[in-house]
Amino acid sequence: MAVPLQGEVMLPERIADLLGLGGIAGEVVGGLIGALIVGNVMLAMTGVAGPWAKRKITAAFTDRIAVDRIGPFGLLIIVADSVRLLSKELIIPEGADRPSYDLAPIILPASALLGFSVIPMGSGIQLADPEAGLALVFAFASIASVALVTGGYASNNKYSLMGGLRAVAQNIAYEIPLIVTAMSVVVFAGSLQMSTIVAEQTSTLISIAGVSIPAWYAFVNPFAFVLFLVANMAEIGRNPFDIPEAPTEIVAGYQTEYSSVYFVLFYLGEFLHVFLGGAIMATIFLGGPAGPVLPGFVWFVIKIWAFFLFTQWCRSAIPRVRIDQLIEIGWKGMLVLSFANLVLTAIIVGVIA
Amino acid sequence: MSVELPDTTGVVEQSPEEIADLLGDLAIGRDDHLNAPGFVIKPDTVVETLRRLRDDAGFDHLSCVTAQEYEDRYESIYHLTKYADRTQEVSIVVPADKEQPVSQSANEVFRTADWHEREAYDLVGIEYDEHPDHRRILLPETWQGHPLGLDYDQDQPQVVPLREHANPLLEDQEAEGDSETMFLNIGPHHPATHGVLHIKTVLDGEQVVDLEPDIGYLHRCEEQMCQNGTYRYQIMPYPDRWDYISAGLLNEWAYARVAEDMADIEVPEYAQVIRTMGAELCRMAAHFLALGTFALDIYGDFTALFMYSIRDRERVQNILEDLTGQRLMFNYFRLGGVVWDLPEPREEFFEKTRDFLDELPTALEEYHDMMTSNEILQLRTVDTGVLPPEVAKSYGATGPVARGSGIDYDLRRDDPYGYYENLDWDVVTEDGCDNFSRLLVRMREVEQSARIVEQCVDLLEDWPEDERTIQSNVPRTIKPDDDTEIYRAVEGAKGELGIYMRADGTDKPARFKIRSPCFSNLQTLPEMSNGEYVPDAIASLGSLDIVLGEVDR
Numbered sequence: 061m062a063v064p065l066q067g068e069v070m071l072p073e074r075i076a077d078l079l080g081l082g083g084i085a086g087e088v089v090g091g092l093i094g095a096l097i098v099g100n101v102m103l104a105m106t107g108v109a110g111p112w113a114k115r116k117i118t119a120a121f122t123d124r125i126a127v128d129r130i131g132p133f134g135l136l137i138i139v140a141d142s143v144r145l146l147s148k149e150l151i152i153p154e155g156a157d158r159p160s161y162d163l164a165p166i167i168l169p170a171s172a173l174l175g176f177s178v179i180p181m182g183s184g185i186q187l188a189d190p191e192a193g194l195a196l197v198f199a200f201a202s203i204a205s206v207a208l209v210t211g212g213y214a215s216n217n218k219y220s221l222m223g224g225l226r227a228v229a230q231n232i233a234y235e236i237p238l239i240v241t242a243m244s245v246v247v248f249a250g251s252l253q254m255s256t257i258v259a260e261q262t263s264t265l266i267s268i269a270g271v272s273i274p275a276w277y278a279f280v281n282p283f284a285f286v287l288f289l290v291a292n293m294a295e296i297g298r299n300p301f302d303i304p305e306a307p308t309e310i311v312a313g314y315q316t317e318y319s320s321v322y323f324v325l326f327y328l329g330e331f332l333h334v335f336l337g338g339a340i341m342a343t344i345f346l347g348g349p350a351g352p353v354l355p356g357f358v359w360f361v362i363k364i365w366a367f368f369l370f371t372q373w374c375r376s377a378i379p380r381v382r383i384d385q386l387i388e389i390g391w392k393g394m395l396v397l398s399f400a401n402l403v404l405t406a407i408i409v410g411v412i413a
Numbered sequence: 414m415s416v417e418l419p420d421t422t423g424v425v426e427q428s429p430e431e432i433a434d435l436l437g438d439l440a441i442g443r444d445d446h447l448n449a450p451g452f453v454i455k456p457d458t459v460v461e462t463l464r465r466l467r468d469d470a471g472f473d474h475l476s477c478v479t480a481q482e483y484e485d486r487y488e489s490i491y492h493l494t495k496y497a498d499r500t501q502e503v504s505i506v507v508p509a510d511k512e513q514p515v516s517q518s519a520n521e522v523f524r525t526a527d528w529h530e531r532e533a534y535d536l537v538g539i540e541y542d543e544h545p546d547h548r549r550i551l552l553p554e555t556w557q558g559h560p561l562g563l564d565y566d567q568d569q570p571q572v573v574p575l576r577e578h579a580n581p582l583l584e585d586q587e588a589e590g591d592s593e594t595m596f597l598n599i600g601p602h603h604p605a606t607h608g609v610l611h612i613k614t615v616l617d618g619e620q621v622v623d624l625e626p627d628i629g630y631l632h633r634c635e636e637q638m639c640q641n642g643t644y645r646y647q648i649m650p651y652p653d654r655w656d657y658i659s660a661g662l663l664n665e666w667a668y669a670r671v672a673e674d675m676a677d678i679e680v681p682e683y684a685q686v687i688r689t690m691g692a693e694l695c696r697m698a699a700h701f702l703a704l705g706t707f708a709l710d711i712y713g714d715f716t717a718l719f720m721y722s723i724r725d726r727e728r729v730q731n732i733l734e735d736l737t738g739q740r741l742m743f744n745y746f747r748l749g750g751v752v753w754d755l756p757e758p759r760e761e762f763f764e765k766t767r768d769f770l771d772e773l774p775t776a777l778e779e780y781h782d783m784m785t786s787n788e789i790l791q792l793r794t795v796d797t798g799v800l801p802p803e804v805a806k807s808y809g810a811t812g813p814v815a816r817g818s819g820i821d822y823d824l825r826r827d828d829p830y831g832y833y834e835n836l837d838w839d840v841v842t843e844d845g846c847d848n849f850s851r852l853l854v855r856m857r858e859v860e861q862s863a864r865i866v867e868q869c870v871d872l873l874e875d876w877p878e879d880e881r882t883i884q885s886n887v888p889r890t891i892k893p894d895d896d897t898e899i900y901r902a903v904e905g906a907k908g909e910l911g912i913y914m915r916a917d918g919t920d921k922p923a924r925f926k927i928r929s930p931c932f933s934n935l936q937t938l939p940e941m942s943n944g945e946y947v948p949d950a951i952a953s954l955g956s957l958d959i960v961l962g963e964v965d966r
Contacts, residue, residue, distance in 0.1 A: 118715050121717050122715065122716070122717045122719075122720035122721070123717075123720055123721070123724060124720060218595060218597050219597075222619070222947075299712070299713055300789055302713055306713070306948070307604050307713060307714040308604045308605040308709055308710045308713070308714070308951055309605065309947055309948045309951050310947070311603060311604060375713060375715065375716075376715065376716055376717045377716070377717055377783065378712070378787075378789060379708075379711045379712045379713075379787060379789045379790045379793055380711065380712060380713050380789075380793075380948075381789055381792065381793065382792075382793060382946055382948045382949065383619055383946065383948065384619070384946060385792060385793075
């Protein structure tokens with residue numbers, strides 16, 4: 061029998077069972093090992109995405125070849141780049157505000173990794189499934205702005221400061237539409253629990269010539285999906301909303317002064333947030349790990365990589381908006397639309413159900 | 414078949430006598446240049462003279478200010494011309510006292526005089542009364558002496574005390590009182606400064622309150638280097654290094670034109686056609702890079718557009734490499750022609766060029782799809798960085814910057830040289846005066862350049878074999894008469910690239926002054942950016958398409 065899409069049993073408990081441990085010891089050991097697995101899988105994906113996939117994808121969009129010297133398809137560049145980045149000198153600017161300067165690059169990836177704890181990744185991989193799962197994942201994801209503003213402020217650099225301020229302005233402007241749009245899904249699913257939201261999407265929406273199309277909320281409410289996609293891009297600061305970094309305007313924004321390991325951590329954190337954004341999208345709009353033939357976890361990975369690909373596509377092709385335009389789009393456009401979406405969804409659900 | 418001539422109705426043409434009448438007592442003598450009547454005036458009547466010429470005679474373009482030192486006096490020359498009719502020129506010569514070289518500033522009449530006079534002060538040492546910002550511009554404030562002055566000691570050590578190197582930001586730079594502004598150094602190392610440019614910016618939040626470009630990081634006194642070279646061969650390689658963004662042949666033409674006019678050298682028609690073709694290829698390459706880097710400024714660090722434009726520029730460069738043997742520093746022009754004929758086999762060269770031209774419309778379509786029709790790009794560039802035509806004229810803006818402000822001014826047509834007047838092409842103008850217009854002008858100019866190249870290729874293909882003269886007979890040593898002065902300009906990739914030369918009877922120029930279009934264009938940046946957001950200031954800078962090699966020379 062295949063592993064059920066959403067096991068009632070969470071990953072830590074399963075590990076504890078396998079190890080034959082019970083009670084508190086089982087919970088602790090199972091939890092730690094489970095978190096280790098999930099965290100490492102995500103970090104490994106980031107490792108592939110950062111030094112290799114990002115280059116290859118951008119190169120494909122811009123008619124280039126990119127890394128192809130070391131290893132098959134240039135894959136070993138990941139090792140080479142890791143060594144290179146880690147062996148660089150860690151330069152701490154004069155007048156940097158420590159320890160906030162050192163904390164920021166840790167907070168950023170940590171907040172993203174925390175978010176993955178409640179994401180159902182299929183094949184029984186989910187660390188926890190609290191009832192307020194969706195609220196929790198947004199709460200974790202938005203810790204990122206703390207890291208950005210801390211890093212920007214603590215660097216003692218004006219470009220960093222501007223980047224940090226932009227990041228905060230942007231996150232506030234887009235978090236509300238993001239969450240309000242997600243609420244429309246909650247109205248459909250009737251629950252904040254991730255497993256319930258995924259389970260609700262397994263039913264068949266319509267059947268065309270024997271092929272049944274599942275009731276993924278992206279199909280049920282495409283409008284909300286698009287809204288969420290846009291707000292998500294702004295939330296994770298990707299083009300056309302990469303305002304906090306805006307390389308040609310404010311050098312590299314909040315991470316201008318970071319080098320070596322700290323720079324790597326910032327980069328990891330950003331990629332993790334892209335993947336977390338993809339994971340949230342997959343979970344609440346694309347049926348979570350659901351999909352034909354392949355195991356659930358593979359589908360989950362495909363979905364979050366598809367989102368990553370989308371961010372890279374936008375990066376190659378779409379101009380950046382200006383900060384005031386961004387704020388305007390957020391407060392005057394997205395906010396109104398997301399509330400309209402929520403009200404409409406509520407009415408439809410109320411009338412039908 | 415020829416280019417449509419500008420509408421010069423209503424532009425009155427003054428004879429030198431009429432200008433003399435107009436100036437009346439202001440003119441105290443004549444000092445004619447080869448292609449322009451010259452009037453000597455007193456150093457305290459500069460503003461009055463220039464204003465009279467601008468308002469009553471229509472000389473609204475202060476193209477260049479040349480300063481130089483003679484054995485017995487200093488001299489500032491104001492090269493005036495008209496945007497409406499470039500062929501009318503007049504030089505206003507302002508002698509200044511040898512011991513106390515002071516002259517009135519023309520800043521009140523032409524804003525462009527601000528920077529030009531600062532440069533004159535910096536390099537030659539003339540001081541300008543009533544100048545709003547009398548400082549050095551290219552050299553550091555600590556520099557001793559004026560390098561183009563006659564008594565300048567080149568071996569003098571430029572010792573700068575350590576205190577001058579102190580970090581100016583070491584102390585707390587907080588503004589006094591309740592100031593809400595922030596001072597920000599953009600550059601000299603910044604991703605969007607297109608070279609080594611330093612912009613001192615005062616910000617109020619995200620908005621630019623004040624902005625001041627600080628130039629000179631790439632200065633190496635090309636003028637002096639040219640003064641140390643012989644006319645015949647030694648000067649020609651230098652122009653390649655001014656606007657080094659593939660615009661080499663356009664720059665070389667500036668020198669070729671001025672030297673040929675001065676020494677009265679004819680250029681065979683065949684060589685003119687080759688020159689025209691090469692120059693327009695260079696313009697295309699330069700505009701492609703301008704598009705790509707502008708896209709970088711608007712889009713982000715890595716965009717398809719940048720790579721696409723580099724790809725197309727690469728194809729142009731391959732053709733230029735076939736033609737000249739070089740990809741960057743062409744050194745292809747010679748006085749009286751070009752150095753060698755088209756590469757053999759000619760058919761292959763023509764085919765390669767035609768292939769490129771045939772595929773160009775598809776490429777341009779792609780640019781338009783991805784760039785000009787992109788709504789976010791329009792949101793970002795339309796009505797930002799506005800430069801009204803009157804302001805542009807006052808600052809002496811030329812090239813795509815002027816044409817983007819609706820000024821119908823192009824030296825290829827207005828002051829014809831080369832083979833342009835026999836070809837069928839148009840001068841592109843846009844009325845938007847904003848960043849978007851400047852972008853559009855460049856994109857449309859690429860099309861026009863392609864038209865010109867196409868016609869040149871046709872002409873060259875049919876050229877009878879026994880009439881392919883690539884160089885006229887030019888004396889081995891060129892020694893123009895003593896005190897011959899000339900100022901000539903061509904349409905470079907960025908605008909009016911002019912050169913002033915004065916001969917002293919030897920085989921080297923006594924004064925060689927470069928009028929860089931980027932220098933004048935960059936001066937408009939504060940006008941475009943003050944009050945705008947930082948990203949718009951960056952976009953405006955990108956839309957000016959400056960090359961620091963040409964700004965700093």
